[in-house]
Amino acid sequence: DAGITQSPRHKVTETGTPVTLRCHQTENHRYMYWYRQDPGHGLRLIHYSYGVKDTDKGEVSDGYSVSRSKTEDFLLTLESATSSQTSVYFCAGGAGEGTEAFFGQGTRLTVV
Amino acid sequence: EDQVTQSPEALRLQEGESSSLNCSYTVSGLRGLFWYRQDPGKGPEFLFTLYSAGEEKEKERLKATLTKKESFLHITAPKPEDSATYLCAVQPEYGNKLVFGAGTILRVKS
Numbered sequence: 001d002a003g004i005t006q007s008p009r010h011k012v013t014e015t016g017t018p019v020t021l022r023c024h025q026t027e028n029h030r031y032m033y034w035y036r037q038d039p040g041h042g043l044r045l046i047h048y049s050y051g052v053k054d055t056d057k058g059e060v061s062d063g064y065s066v067s068r069s070k071t072e073d074f075l076l077t078l079e080s081a082t083s084s085q086t087s088v089y090f091c092a093g094g095a096g097e098g099t100e101a102f103f104g105q106g107t108r109l110t111v112v
Numbered sequence: 113e114d115q116v117t118q119s120p121e122a123l124r125l126q127e128g129e130s131s132s133l134n135c136s137y138t139v140s141g142l143r144g145l146f147w148y149r150q151d152p153g154k155g156p157e158f159l160f161t162l163y164s165a166g167e168e169k170e171k172e173r174l175k176a177t178l179t180k181k182e183s184f185l186h187i188t189a190p191k192p193e194d195s196a197t198y199l200c201a202v203q204p205e206y207g208n209k210l211v212f213g214a215g216t217i218l219r220v221k222s
Contacts, residue, residue, distance in 0.1 A: 004155075031208050042199065042214035043156070050208065058209065090155055096208035098144040098163065103155035 003027040004104035006091050012110045019078040021089055021107050025071075029093030032074040033101060034058075034066060036087040043090065049074055050096070081111045114139045114204050118213035125220050128189050133198055133216045136182040141205025145183050147176050148199040150215070156199055190220045 003026040013019050023032065031050055035043040035058075045058030047066040055066050063085060065077045074093075078085055088108050094101035119134045137145065144163055148156035160169040162178040169176045173194060175186040185198055197217050201210040 033210070035212075040214060043201075043210075043212040045209055045211075048209060092155075092210075098161075098203060100144075100146055100158045100161050101210055102158060103148075105155050106153075 004091055004093055004102055006089075006104040006107050008107060009105065010108045012112060013081050015082060015111055016080050019081050019109065021076045021078075021091075021109070023074045023076070023091030023093075023104060025074075025091075025093045027093060027102070028071060029095060029102075030071075031094050031096040031101070032068065033092040033094075034064075034074070034076045035090045035092065036060065036085075037090060037106075038087050046076065046089075078109075081109075083111050085109065086111045114202065114211045116200055116202055116211055116213035118198075118200050118216050120216060121214070122217040123219070125187075125190055125218070127191055127220055127222045130186070130188045130190070132187070133185040133218070134182060135185070135200030135213055137200075137202050137213075138181075139202050139204050139211070143203040143205050145178055146201045146203070146210065147183070147185055148201065150197045150199055159198075187218070190218075192220050192222050194218065195220045 005024045007022045033048040034046040044060045049055045049068040091104045092101040116137045147159040150156045160176040165180045197215045199215045201212045
């Protein structure tokens with residue numbers, strides 16, 4: 001996992017509740033990413049960060065927000081969970097600039 | 113719009129039967145092309161980075177090649193433990209995002 005830890009690994013939540021997923025890294029990666037993975041769609045970028053307090057949207061950012069108050073931690077918040085946000089969420093980190101990103105083990109989120 | 117298309121969606125091979133996976137891409141300038149392997153229930157595991165047309169990288173039974181429009185992942189004499197989903201991603205020249213294809217599911221039977 002190259003120093004990327006996600007928590008929780010599994011979560012079931014109810015529609016309309018807020019949910020926060022945590023990503024912690026120990027490799028001092030400058031860039032951190034949140035992706036979701038769904039059958040037939042592959043990995044789609046939700047948000048990413050290029051430094052502390054510096055974030056930007058990906059292709060599927062609606063309904064999600066992120067925060068990065070420390071280099072090590074990147075939080076993904078579902079403001080009001082919907083069934084369409086049932087998915088597997090992956091955090092990744094890397095140096096950017098044409099180098100590879102390293103992924104965590106994923107969080108399986110079910111919204112009922 | 114930056115786009116990555118992988119084919120086939122799924123591939124079944126007999127042990128020892130060599131084959132290739134395709135990744136075609138359209139991108140506004142290529143900063144890098146990446147191959148990952150993903151096992152069920154796990155995160156993607158980095159395999160290779162390719163930067164320019166003509167470049168090749170090898171690791172055990174895997175060899176990745178790159179042209180201006182596509183990349184191939186060649187699997188020579190595969191074993192059952194090579195069974196996984198193989199993901200291709202590109203990083204455009206501007207920005208530091210990775211754009212992924214949907215992946216190829218490889219099953220190798222003994």
